[in-house]
Each structure stands twice: as C-alpha cells, then as structure tokens.
Amino acid sequence: MLYESTRGQFRPVLSAEAIKLGLSPDGGLFVPHEIVRINEEQLKELLGLGYQKQAAAILTKYLTDYTKAEIDDCVKLAYNDIKFSSPAIAPVHKLDETLYILELWHGPTCAFKDMALQILPHLLTKAAAKTGDCSTIVILVATSGDTGKAALEGFKDVPGTRIIVFYPEEGVSAVQKLQMITQEGNNVSVVAVQGNFDDAQNGVKDIFGNLGFNQDLLHENYRLSSANSINWGRLAPQIVYYFSAYLDLVAKGNAVLGEKVNFVVPTGNFGNILSAFYAKEMGLPVNKLICAANANKVLTDFIHTGVYNRERHFYKTISPSMDILISSNLERLLYHLTGRDYVKTREWMTSLKDNGNYQIDEPTLARINKIFWSDYAGDNETMETIRSCFDEYGYVTDTHTAVGINVYKKYIAATGDKTKTVVASTASPFKFNTSVARAILGDAEVKDKDEFELLTLLSDASAMEIPAGLKGLEQKPILHQKIASIDNIQEVVQYILQQPVA
Numbered sequence: 001m002l003y004e005s006t007r008g009q010f011r012p013v014l015s016a017e018a019i020k021l022g023l024s025p026d027g028g029l030f031v032p033h034e035i036v037r038i039n040e041e042q043l044k045e046l047l048g049l050g051y052q053k054q055a056a057a058i059l060t061k062y063l064t065d066y067t068k069a070e071i072d073d074c075v076k077l078a079y080n081d082i083k084f085s086s087p088a089i090a091p092v093h094k095l096d097e098t099l100y101i102l103e104l105w106h107g108p109t110c111a112f113k114d115m116a117l118q119i120l121p122h123l124l125t126k127a128a129a130k131t132g133d134c135s136t137i138v139i140l141v142a143t144s145g146d147t148g149k150a151a152l153e154g155f156k157d158v159p160g161t162r163i164i165v166f167y168p169e170e171g172v173s174a175v176q177k178l179q180m181i182t183q184e185g186n187n188v189s190v191v192a193v194q195g196n197f198d199d200a201q202n203g204v205k206d207i208f209g210n211l212g213f214n215q216d217l218l219h220e221n222y223r224l225s226s227a228n229s230i231n232w233g234r235l236a237p238q239i240v241y242y243f244s245a246y247l248d249l250v251a252k253g254n255a256v257l258g259e260k261v262n263f264v265v266p267t268g269n270f271g272n273i274l275s276a277f278y279a280k281e282m283g284l285p286v287n288k289l290i291c292a293a294n295a296n297k298v299l300t301d302f303i304h305t306g307v308y309n310r311e312r313h314f315y316k317t318i319s320p321s322m323d324i325l326i327s328s329n330l331e332r333l334l335y336h337l338t339g340r341d342y343v344k345t346r347e348w349m350t351s352l353k354d355n356g357n358y359q360i361d362e363p364t365l366a367r368i369n370k371i372f373w374s375d376y377a378g379d380n381e382t383m384e385t386i387r388s389c390f391d392e393y394g395y396v397t398d399t400h401t402a403v404g405i406n407v408y409k410k411y412i413a414a415t416g417d418k419t420k421t422v423v424a425s426t427a428s429p430f431k432f433n434t435s436v437a438r439a440i441l442g443d444a445e446v447k448d449k450d451e452f453e454l455l456t457l458l459s460d461a462s463a464m465e466i467p468a469g470l471k472g473l474e475q476k477p478i479l480h481q482k483i484a485s486i487d488n489i490q491e492v493v494q495y496i497l498q499q500p501v502a
C-alpha cells in the first residue's frame with residue numbers, strides 16, 4: 001500500500017518511508033492511498049484473540065511493506081505485561097448498560113500516548129533498516145509534559161536510537177519534571193530549557209530546519225527524527241484499540257456483532273479521534289464519533305459552522321493536554337472528505353497559516369456532520385462530572401476523560417440517542433491528581449498538600465493503587481541535570497551526541 005501527501009506535491013511512498021519521514025517534504029501529511037476494509041467475517045475472526053494478535057492483524061493491513069515477522073516483533077515488544085499494567089492492554093470498563101470506558105492509560109506513563117509511543121520506536125528502527133539507512137536515529141522532542149515522558153519510555157534502550165527531550169524549566173508540574181529527570185535508559189537525555197514551552201519548541205524546530213547541521217550529523221551517522229503525533233506510525237497503532245474495544249463488548253455479550261456503537265474522544269490535536277475515523281471507514285460498526293473539547297473549543301465551532309478560526313483567546317484549563325488551537329491531524333480528515341482534493345486542502349491550510357482561519361465548503365461540512373458530533377465542557381463542568389461520576393458509578397476519572405463524559409451527557413440530552421457508547425479515557429486519574437482529588441474530596445482536604453501527598457490521598461479515597469510509574473518518584477535518583485539557554489539548544493545536542501551511549 002502506498003501513502004500520499006495531503007498537499008499532493010510529493011511522490012507516493014511505502015509505509016516505512018512515511019514513518020521515517022514523519023512529515024511529507026511538501027508540508028503535507030501522509031495518508032494511506034486506500035482505506036482497507038474489514039468485513040463482519042474478518043471481525044469475527046478477531047474475537048477473543050487478545051490485544052497483540054488484534055494489533056498485528058490491523059497493522060498488517062496498513063504496513064504492507066513490513067513482513068509479518070517484523071510486525072509480530074514490534075507488537076510483542078510494545079504490548080506486553082512488563083510495559084502495561086493490565087493484561088488486556090486497553091481494558092473496557094462498564095459503567096452501565098449503555099456507557100463504557102475504554103482505559104487507554106495502563107502503559108508506563110499513565111496516558112494514552114503510550115499506546116502509540118510504545119510501538120513507534122520499533123516501527124521506526126525497522127523502517128530505517130528497510131529503507132537502507134544504517135544511521136542511528138536521534139529523536140528530538142520539545143515537551144510541555146506528557147509527550148516527553150511517553151517518548152522517553154518508548155525509546156529507552158531501543159538499539160539504534162537516541163532520544164533528547166527538552167522541557168521548559170518553569171513550565172511543567174513537579175511530578176512531570178521528576179518523571180523526566182529520573183528517567184533511566186542508556187540512550188536518553190533530558191535537558192531543562194531556560195524559557196517557556198514555545199522557546200523549547202522553537203529551539204527544536206530550528207534544529208530540524210538547519211540543513212547544514214542535519215548534513216553534519218549525517219556524516220557522523222546520526223539522522224534526526226521526530227516522534228510527533230502527525231507521524232503515521234503514531235496514528236496506525238491507535239486504530240487498533242477501537243477494534244479491540246468493540247470486540248470486547250461483543251465477547252462479553254454487551255453488544256452483538258454488527259451492532260453500531262458511538263465513540264466519544266477527548267480531543268486536542270485530532271490524532272486519537274482521527275484513528276477512530278479510520279476504524280469506522282474500515283467497516284467497524286460505528287454510529288457517531290463524538291468530539292469532546294474543553295474551553296479551547298476550536299474544533300466544536302468548526303464542526304458546527306465549517307469555519308476553523310484559531311484567532312481566539314487561549315485558555316489554560318485543567319485538561320491541559322487538550323489546550324490546543326491548531327489541530328494538525330484535521331488536515332487528513334479534510335483530505336479524505338473532499339475526495340482527496342489536495343488543491344482545496346492546500347488552500348485551506350495556507351489560509352490557516354496566513355490568515356489564522358479557513359472556511360470549508362458545504363458538501364464537506366455535511367459529510368463531517370454525518371460522522372461527527374461535538375460539544376465542549378468548561379472547567380467547572382469537568383469538576384462536577386468527576387464528582388457525579390464518582391457518586392453515581394464509584395468510578396474515578398481524570399479531567400480529560402471527564403470532558404468526554406460531560407459531552408456525552410450533552411449528546412444524549414440533545415439527540416436522545418440510546419446507542420451504546422464507549423468513552424476513550426485518555427489518562428489515569430493519578431496523572432492529574434490535584435484536580436481529581438479536589439473534585440472528589442473538596443478544597444479543604446486538598447489545600448496545602450503537595451502532589452505526592454495527594455497521590456496517597458486519592459489512592460485511599462478511590463481504593464485504587466498508585467500506578468507504578470508515579471509511585472515513589474520523590475525517592476528516585478536524579479539522573480539528568482543539564483540546562484540549556486534558549487540560544488544554545490543546538491550546541492547541547494551536538495555535545496550530547498559526542499558522548500557515547502552508556
């Protein structure tokens with residue numbers, strides 16, 4: 001199967017090359033040339049197979065230039081009981097007859113990014129080998145918290161790779177910082193940048209854009225690469241859990257094969273919900289995809305009006321991983337729903353860059369509304385939902401998942417639709433414990449307590465164990481103390497790469 005650019009100005013490539021390149025050189029994103037179909041008979045064959053085999057079956061359909069043995073190898077290295085705390089990998093939790101939670105946070109960093117970042121390093125190193133590239137892959141990441149840690153856990157000790165993560169010195173939580181500076185692994189480096197997230201990100205972008213520097217590194221056998229969420233190697237693995245969730249409902253008798261279900265996805269960069277779209281297009285029985293946003297509701301407005309306008313106030317919310325005004329992966333959806341019209345896609349993306357907005361045509365908007373429904377939840381509603389969900393079901397959710405549940409309730413109120421619904425739960429409640437503890441226990445209990453005390457408090461209140469990745473963090477040795485100023489990020493990369501791996 002070939003992959004083509006959404007901007008139509010680069011040659012089609014095989015999946016290994018799409019994964020190695022990440023972004024298409026014409027500025028577009030790689031999409032599969034055709035969407036593979038899975039019929040009911042094939043779906044039935046996947047029933048009860050377990051996550052590894054289901055993942056291999058789905059990925060084989062897209063990564064046709066990988067051998068079956070290569071895919072099996074990647075899947076086994078990623079989705080196993082050392083990396084994931086649940087044997088189901090992505091278990092489904094039943095709240096009532098119609099509402100189900102797909103827990104995507106049993107990986108090492110307690111958020112859904114692990115679902116893709118655990119397998120991406122293996123797909124990437126195999127991609128390099130398959131395309132005749134024997135250089136060491138160097139992953140550079142600028143992070144505002146979650147992605148950096150998930151990438152570190154994914155790439156640590158993976159032969160043929162090194163990873164360098166830059167985080168803003170004053171821009172991450174105490175837990176997030178400790179998670180990163182205590183990171184183990186012989187090929188990992190973590191650097192504090194004296195600036196904010198934008199400074200760190202701009203520094204990393206400058207390095208990617210510096211062709212001379214990239215050439216110099218190639219001479220030393222290093223190829224820079226990114227683990228960004230626009231990489232097809234991150235989207236394809238996310239398709240799998242929509243299938244596994246559906247199959248789980250059927251296997252446990254909660255749905256009959258062929259019955260349609262809704263999925264609710266708390267959305268930021270539009271990556272997770274785009275994978276759900278691919279699953280639906282492949283033939284998974286899906287009724288509606290419900291796009292849940294927080295106060296940064298650029299996507300909700302877009303789905304309602306067809307106007308995408310990023311020129312608006314940016315809110316810092318209690319669901320920070322959804323605080324995004326440019327949802328990069330939306331470009332892929334537009335390309336598909338315009339019938340692969342790269343001229344239109346390019347026009348809209350250029351308008352977004354130059355004017356901060358674009359407006360799609362009526363037929364495309366109608367197609368979007370047939371598939372998607374959207375609303376948003378503010379911080380107060382999110383807190384209220386965490387509380388009521390705990391009272392009603394005895395189930396504790398994180399802030400992002402609570403946005404999803406809140407929007408689902410709005411969906412039922414607006415449509416009366418009784419279709420069984422699965423909410424994608426994107427983080428463990430322990431990961432955003434300050435808000436969760438406050439919602440469940442009240443302000444008085446939480447006041448003056450640090451994040452580590454709150455972990456214990458939340459564990460006691462919820463009768464859930466503190467996840468291994470967060471437990472005892474304050475006792476771990478600090479392994480990374482490098483600091484970079486805004487101007488010397490490139491020198492720091494150079495210096496780090498001159499040191500051999502431990």
Ligand SMILES: *Cc1c(COP(=O)(O)O)cnc(C)c1O
Nearest residue numbers: 267268269270271272321426427
């Ligand atoms: C990244 C993230 C999201 C948003 O996912 P997208 O693929 O960017 O839409 C939602 N919740 C959590 C906890 C995340 O880490």
